[in-house]
Amino acid sequence: MHPAFSVIFLTTLLGAGQGMFLALVTGQVYSRIHLIDPQSSDYYFHGSLIALSLLVLGLSASFFHLGRPERAWRAAAKWRTSWLSREVIVLPMLMGLVAIFGLIQWMGWTDPFVVAGDNALPVDASLLVGVLGAVVAFALFVSTAMIYASVKFLQEWATPLTVANFTFFGLASGFMLAAAYSAYLENDLVTFFGTWSVIFTAIAFLSRGASLLRNRHLKYRSNLKTAIGVRHRDIAQKSQGFSAGSFNTREFFHHRASATLAVVRVLFMVLVFPVPVLLIGLAYMTKSPTLPIVAFLVQYLGLVAERWYFFAEAQHPQNLYYQAVS
Amino acid sequence: MTQLALVIDLNVCVGCHACVTSCKQWNTSGWAGPMVDENPYDANPTGTFFNRVQTFEVGQYPNTETVHFPKSCLHCEDPPCVPVCPTGASYKREDNGVVLVDYDKCIGCKYCSWACPYGVRELDEQQKVMKKCTLCIDRISDQTLPEAERKPACVMACPTSARLYGDVHDPDSEVSVAIRERGGYALMPEWGTQPANHYLPRQKNRMHITEEDLQRVDNPLQKEDITVYHGEETLEDVTW
Numbered sequence: 001m002h003p004a005f006s007v008i009f010l011t012t013l014l015g016a017g018q019g020m021f022l023a024l025v026t027g028q029v030y031s032r033i034h035l036i037d038p039q040s041s042d043y044y045f046h047g048s049l050i051a052l053s054l055l056v057l058g059l060s061a062s063f064f065h066l067g068r069p070e071r072a073w074r075a076a077a078k079w080r081t082s083w084l085s086r087e088v089i090v091l092p093m094l095m096g097l098v099a100i101f102g103l104i105q106w107m108g109w110t111d112p113f114v115v116a117g118d119n120a121l122p123v124d125a126s127l128l129v130g131v132l133g134a135v136v137a138f139a140l141f142v143s144t145a146m147i148y149a150s151v152k153f154l155q156e157w158a159t160p161l162t163v164a165n166f167t168f169f170g171l172a173s174g175f176m177l178a179a180a181y182s183a184y185l186e187n188d189l190v191t192f193f194g195t196w197s198v199i200f201t202a203i204a205f206l207s208r209g210a211s212l213l214r215n216r217h218l219k220y221r222s223n224l225k226t227a228i229g230v231r232h233r234d235i236a237q238k239s240q241g242f243s244a245g246s247f248n249t250r251e252f253f254h255h256r257a258s259a260t261l262a263v264v265r266v267l268f269m270v271l272v273f274p275v276p277v278l279l280i281g282l283a284y285m286t287k288s289p290t291l292p293i294v295a296f297l298v299q300y301l302g303l304v305a306e307r308w309y310f311f312a313e314a315q316h317p318q319n320l321y322y323q324a325v326s
Numbered sequence: 327m328t329q330l331a332l333v334i335d336l337n338v339c340v341g342c343h344a345c346v347t348s349c350k351q352w353n354t355s356g357w358a359g360p361m362v363d364e365n366p367y368d369a370n371p372t373g374t375f376f377n378r379v380q381t382f383e384v385g386q387y388p389n390t391e392t393v394h395f396p397k398s399c400l401h402c403e404d405p406p407c408v409p410v411c412p413t414g415a416s417y418k419r420e421d422n423g424v425v426l427v428d429y430d431k432c433i434g435c436k437y438c439s440w441a442c443p444y445g446v447r448e449l450d451e452q453q454k455v456m457k458k459c460t461l462c463i464d465r466i467s468d469q470t471l472p473e474a475e476r477k478p479a480c481v482m483a484c485p486t487s488a489r490l491y492g493d494v495h496d497p498d499s500e501v502s503v504a505i506r507e508r509g510g511y512a513l514m515p516e517w518g519t520q521p522a523n524h525y526l527p528r529q530k531n532r533m534h535i536t537e538e539d540l541q542r543v544d545n546p547l548q549k550e551d552i553t554v555y556h557g558e559e560t561l562e563d564v565t566w
Contacts, residue, residue, distance in 0.1 A: 001440070067434020067454025074413040074431055081409035084437055088412060150410070153443045153517050221516045222443065224382070228395050229511045229525055232384045238392070241346070241378035244370045247448040251439060317514065318445025321380060321397065 001154070002251050003311035006064035011144060012173070012303045013061060014091070015166060017054030018137040019174010019200075020181075021098050023193055024048060025130035027178070033121055036192055041105040044126070047181060048102035051174075055095050083150055087143040094140050097133035101126060141167040148310075155218055156314040161211040165310075168204035169272070169303055172197055176276060176296040183283065183292035190292055194280045201299070205273045208306070212265070215313060222317040237323040248322050254312035264309045271302025329403065329423035330461055331494045331522035332478065333501040333510055334396055337529060339488040341379055341394030348483035349377040349398070349459075356464055358429060362452040374450045376459040377480060393528065396489070398480075399446045399459035400513060400521030401425050407438035407447060416456070423495075423522060424463055429455045443517050466491075494522055 024047045031038040063069040072088075079085040104110065104126040112122035145166035148157040175197035182189040224235045240249075254261070279295035282288070353376060354361045363373035377398040384391045401418075405425050408416050415431035416438050418424070427438075427447075432455040439447040439456060447458045462478035465471065475482065481491045492501040501524070504510060510524035 065435060067436075067449060068432065071413070071431070071433045074415075075433055075435070076412070077414045078409075078412055082412045082437075084410065084412040084435065147437070151441050152406075154440070222514050226514050226516055228382060228393065229513055229527065230382070230384055230393060234384065234386050236383050237380065238383050239381040241343075241380045242371075242375075245372045246375070247372075247439070247451070248445045251436065251449070252445065316440070316445070317443045321378075321445055 001311045001314045001316060002254055003308045004065055006061050007311070008304055008307040009061040010058050010065070011166065012169075012300065012307055013054050013058035014140065014144060015170030015303070016173040016177055016300065017051045017058060017098075018094065018140055019170045019172065020051040020054060020177045021048065021094075021101075021174070022134055022137050022171060023175045023178035023196070024051065024101075025134045026175075026196070027189060027192065028127065028130055030192070032127060036189065039187070039189070041108050041110060043185070043187070045102050045105040047178065048098050048105065050177070050181060052095060052098045052102065055091065055098065059091060059095070083143055083146040087140065087147060090136060090140045090143050094133060094136045097129055097136055101129045101133055104129060138167070141170055153222065153317050154314045155220060156211075156215045157310075159211060159214060161207055161214065164207040165204065165211060168200050168207055169306070172200035172204050172272075173296065173299055173303055175200055176280075176292070176299050179280065179283075180293040180296040183289045186289050191284060194283065194292060198277050198280055201273055201277055208272075220315065220317070222320060224320055227317070227320040237321075240322045240325060243325060246322075248318060252316040252319050252322075256312065261309065261312055264305050264312070268302045268305035268309055271298055272306055273302075275299075275302075327423070327495060328421065328493045329401070329495045329522050330466065330492070331401055331423075331501060331524065332398070332461070332481065333490040333492075333494075333504050333524045333526060335488045335490065335504075335508075335526040336393060336395065337488075337526060338486040339379075339394045339396060340486055341381055341392075342485065343379050344483045344485055345396055345480035345489060346375060346377050346379055348479045349462075350375060352462060352465070352479035353460070358457075358460070358464075359453070361457060362450050364451060372451070374448050374457050376446075376448075376457070391528070396480075397444065397446065398523075399425060399461075400444060400519075400523040401459075401461060403520035403522055404518065406441045406443070406517070406519055410437050410441040412437065419463075422467075424461045425458070426460055426463060427456050427458060429453070429457075432456050443514055443519070444521075494524070 024044055028044060030036045063072060066072055075088040076085055079089055110124045110126055112124045114123045116123065142163055145163040149159065149162040152158045175193050179190050179193035179197055182193055225231055276295040276299040279291050279298065283291035350361060361374040365371050377396060379394055379396045382393045382395055384393055401424055405418055408418055412435065413431045413433055415428045417426060419426060434449060434454040434456065436449055439449065447456050450457045465478060466476050468476065477491050481489045490501050490504055492499040494501050496502060504526060505524045508526045510526050512521045512524055
């Protein structure tokens with residue numbers, strides 16, 4: 001497939017935004033049950049502003065993928081069958097919940113309604129909205145990833161690993177961003193978020209590694225024989241029916257050498273996994289306020305490369321019909 | 327239920343592209359507006375087509391055979407492009423099974439083109455909406471046309487009658503008979519899309535029997551017989 005930067009930025013920015021929000025909610029739940037120190041409302045308010053801006057940026061990127069962005073509102077119509085529609089519905093829902101979460105923190109409406117146990121779990125509005133938002137954030141991970149995983153003949157994508165990858169990459173980059181944000185504020189939650197980020201990065205490494213291995217050994221179900229229905233070993237296309245390009249030759253191929261793909265694969269494997277983990281490790285030791293920020297930026301850059309590779313790697317069976325010009 | 331479709335006879339397609347040009351001409355001048363061409367006289371021409379004729383060589387030289395292979399939307403019975411459309415712009419007509427795009431609802435997200443394994447949907451690069459073969463829905467449903475002309479433009483234009491058109495759900499239609507009796511097949515059956523369009527395979531052992539072959543006709547030699555007869559017994563009287 002042809003990797004479009006609008007979709008690359010859409011999926012990576014949304015992932016980081018969702019992850020950042022999930023990190024904030026996780027932090028809040030932990031502090032409510034007294035496992036970590038409580039943070040000020042401002043911390044959560046500014047944090048949710050960052051998460052919200054990433055979601056808005058992601059949404060804006062999505063418009064560049066549309067031929068007719070002025071009709072984008074129609075895209076919520078077929079939620080019963082289309083994962084794209086479901087994403088279009090769930091994303092504004094999440095944005096609304098993140099905004100409400102931020103508003104509650106900003107207004108300081110954080111007095112608990114109910115306190116469970118002996119001050120073990122105080123329940124306030126932000127906790128309820130946060131947990132609801134977390135559920136919606138996971139629904140968004142599934143919706144975004146299923147857009148790709150549900151196209152069954154794009155065999156590189158049609159696997160539950162796609163959903164796992166999107167989710168764990170989002171969590172890793174979001175928690176990394178929360179660590180970077182905490183480091184910038186010189187807040188002692190860097191270790192908490194950084195450790196979770198390293199855990200999610202490790203799980204993402206396993207699941208992305210699994211999908212890379214799977215795709216390396218993929219057996220394609222379609223070939224020229226089934227494409228034109230001629231049962232013969234030697235079939236070669238002599239003409240695709242036109243001399244220059246078309247939508248079919250542009251949209252479904254990356255037009256890069258396979259060596260480029262190999263380079264990008266190595267690049268993202270290095271930038272997404274070992275480098276940010278090392279940087280976070282160094283940040284623990286040096287208590288550096290900048291290293292976690294660098295770690296996030298490096299990982300995000302790696303994720304852009306990863307998403308580019310994700311698209312470029314997928315072989316669409318329609319390419320069987322567009323093999324030769326002559 | 328009716329399922330209109332094309333059946334393409336690979337035996338007789340000669341790759342002349344008459345179906346491609348007639349399709350382009352008819353549909354670009356129709357109610358749906360132009361099928362855009364960009365740089366038509368420049369180095370990199372590109373444009374929107376509903377129908378392409380591709381050429382494949384089968385076998386190894388010198389034992390090769392050339393297969394001209396016209397390909398347009400197959401109007402699948404279970405079209406994967408329809409459920410993925412987020413706006414409902416892509417739909418399958420209930421009454422005749424034709425898969426269509428509502429150009430006024432399409433947002434140009436290209437998802438349907440990703441979801442079509444056959445690559446028969448093309449984004450119009452100027453109008454920014456998805457376009458595809460309509461089976462000339464404006465011709466086939468136009469009751470003011472004489473019945474013989476209620477056919478897709480490509481079928482009307484094909485000089486070798488390689489394209490048959492009709493209802494594949496009617497067992498007695500020309501297309502159903504052709505599929506049944508001549509081994510008609512669907513493309514990429516592995517995906518379960520059940521294309522309505524079928525292809526008739528190339529075959530070399532077909533015997534053509536004409537009406538004259540079956541009827542006994544007069545002895546042609548008789549016409550060249552210049553003998554003058556005077557009522558005597560002739561060869562004709564003996565054999566007839």
